[in-house]
Amino acid sequence: MIDSSVAVSCSNCSVRRLCLPAGLSLEDIARLEQVTRKKKVIKAGESLYRPGDSFQNLYAIRSGSFKSVIIAADGDTQVTHFALPGELLGLDAYSKQVHSSYAEALEDSSVCRLPFVQLEILAQQVPALQQQIYSIFSEELRQENEILMLLGKRSADTRLAALLINISSRYASRGYSHSEFILSMPRTDIANYLGLTAETVSRLFSRFQRQNLIRVNGRVVQVIDLLGLSELAGTHCGYEGDI
């Protein structure tokens, strides 16, 4: 449950520039750390919360990755997001004070548990934090709009290309290689997220490899032709283009 002897805090967190502390003064970060103190380790396949759970906390990802999934009345599921370190999970539960989705770790991961009431109170006192919260909400809305276009208008290959570009750029902004990475999710999750079937996704991976756009081996992906892939994605590659 607790990470180590060395204090884990926002100030020395590797993703602080992408997370809640972004834009805060050192002083304000110190106050934020009072809220973000509780760490939690989540093993692959475990859930942070499930539909029906009451909304108490936001979770900031420290390491690992998650998928957000909603479940329809008929049991059908939709993966709505793949979340990486620095991102916040749980925002969509505020209005109903109950989670309507679940967040499952795709690999062994760790998160900061943020009691929202406390965060809310602090934000009331720290305008920069307030703004950062708005910003995160707003950015998430913007991103969902892009995914809407992806699902509504784009062909299967464009969708997968866009996801690869997206993941690549998000890894890059976290200091990892953008040309070689390991997908932490199975094909079925990718397919579900993109509104396709696992078979189609598999075929596309094979085709992209034949076209020398990427090299795939199971979940290991090597981007060979980033430009070609971007063209396929039509630069509709979603968020975090730079930073």
Place this chain on the structure above:
Amino acid sequence: MIDSSVAVSCSNCSVRRLCLPAGLSLEDIARLEQVTRKKKVIKAGESLYRPGDSFQNLYAIRSGSFKSVIIAADGDTQVTHFALPGELLGLDAYSKQVHSSYAEALEDSSVCRLPFVQLEILAQQVPALQQQIYSIFSEELRQENEILMLLGKRSADTRLAALLINISSRYASRGYSHSEFILSMPRTDIANYLGLTAETVSRLFSRFQRQNLIRVNGRVVQVIDLLGLSELAGTHCGYEGDI
């Protein structure tokens, strides 16, 4: 630009229960009215803002309806939302301080212009307003997730049925009939929103009519068999089920 001799304000606005004032005390509403004072009339086809415009205001719809549309690099568009009275437009522009979508009136409409800086300052002082803003953000996220499932997993007829149910229930929560209404948007917009073509939407309207689910005449829709329609939609009908 100005509405009339009678003061138009939140306190006597017909959609106050669905808008920012929801949950505020009379006293707080009075303070909010200082921010919401500026009204604006928008004619059908005109835009509230366009991609690239700097983010200054949020807009609360008083009457009429709008579509939110994003434009991809290749010029392709995606309708992301149909907005009705009481709803807020522009939230997705906060993080970049620039609009990335446009909001176009589907009919002659009127809105309250809310300078966001002022709203932000007031929210800092009025916790209930703060919470209402969070709530609206959060609810919008939740709704987009449902649309994601609609576009990712559902067949054409389910999508249209879900939209009809959704619009019907939203009209109902605004005090209008849920069994008979006028669609303010053309088929092309419906199709674009649902990730279909106008032809498919048209065919579905005809089929729904043959199946005695609805009666259509151009944009006038009469829901004959709400239960049947809901079943088709699989209760994946989106937001505002009650209230």
Place this chain on the structure above:
DNA sequence: CGATGTCTTGACCGATTTCAACTCGCGTGG
């Protein structure tokens, strides 16, 4: 009364799904 844009309908086509078989890698237990 013609013009323009919206809507409808039909016939055909193609991308993606569906169904099915097969491979691969891995952990378990005999």
Place this chain on the structure above:
DNA sequence: CCACGCGAGTTGAAATCGGTCAAGACATCG
């Protein structure tokens, strides 16, 4: 140590849903 089973991934062939193209109906507005 190896056989086995299982889930994940791949690949092929057939079926289908929705898209595309094209023509015509309808309405509104000058």
